Amino acid sequence: MPAPSDLLELKKRYxxxxxxxxxxxxxxxxxxxVVEVVKRAxxxxxxxxxxxxxxxQMVKYLFVALALGQFLLIRVVQKFLVSRVAQxxxxxxxxxxxxxxxxxxxxxxxxxxxxNPMDFYLFMLLSLFYFWFxxxxxxxxxxxxxxxxxxxxx
Numbered sequence: 001m002p003a004p005s006d007l008l009e010l011k012k013r014y015x016x017x018x019x020x021x022x023x024x025x026x027x028x029x030x031x032x033x034v035v036e037v038v039k040r041a042x043x044x045x046x047x048x049x050x051x052x053x054x055x056x057q058m059v060k061y062l063f064v065a066l067a068l069g070q071f072l073l074i075r076v077v078q079k080f081l082v083s084r085v086a087q088x089x090x091x092x093x094x095x096x097x098x099x100x101x102x103x104x105x106x107x108x109x110x111x112x113x114x115x116n117p118m119d120f121y122l123f124m125l126l127s128l129f130y131f132w133f134x135x136x137x138x139x140x141x142x143x144x145x146x147x148x149x150x151x152x153x154x
Contacts, residue, residue, distance in 0.1 A: 010089075010145055014138050017093045021135060024097045028104040028127050035111050035120045047115035056114035063106045067126055070099045074134055086141070086148040093136045100134060103127035 039045050047056070074096045081092040107123025110116075 006145065006149075007142070010141055011138065013090045014136065014141055017090045017136060020094055021097045021131065024101045025128070025131050028101060028124055028131075031104055031108045031120070032124060035108065035117050038111075039117050045115045047111075047113050049113040051113060056110075056116075059113060060110060060119060063110055063123070067103045067106055067123060070103055071130060074099045074130065078134070082144060086145045089136070089141050089144060096134045097131070100127055100130040103130055 049056075051059070077095050077099070078092045081088040081095070104124050104127035107120040107127070110123065111120035
């Protein structure tokens, strides 16, 4: 079992990472505010790109594929970093948060290209789901630190 001082330091790092994660989630909601302001201020908003519907649809499919790929990429990043050293737990979490937020950014870009707010909201929901799915839990961090501690003692 890690020393109490080590657990206290782990808890501090966890709380700092949680704050970063919550701030990044808030930014996804800020994107929604931007979408609503643009939608109302430039009504009827048709997008800035002037692309045909078929072109927007192709971009949407590409962005959906990227968003689904990011789900797997987050998993790979977490396994790669965390399996090495428990010290990389905060870095893995922040990288995961950035990839989760990037899904919301894809939706924002799609909205600016095509003008359909529902495209953004689809990606926003997907982004929030990724945050929920990959948001770190302290008990997992604690278990990882304990596993590393026991592996070091062997």
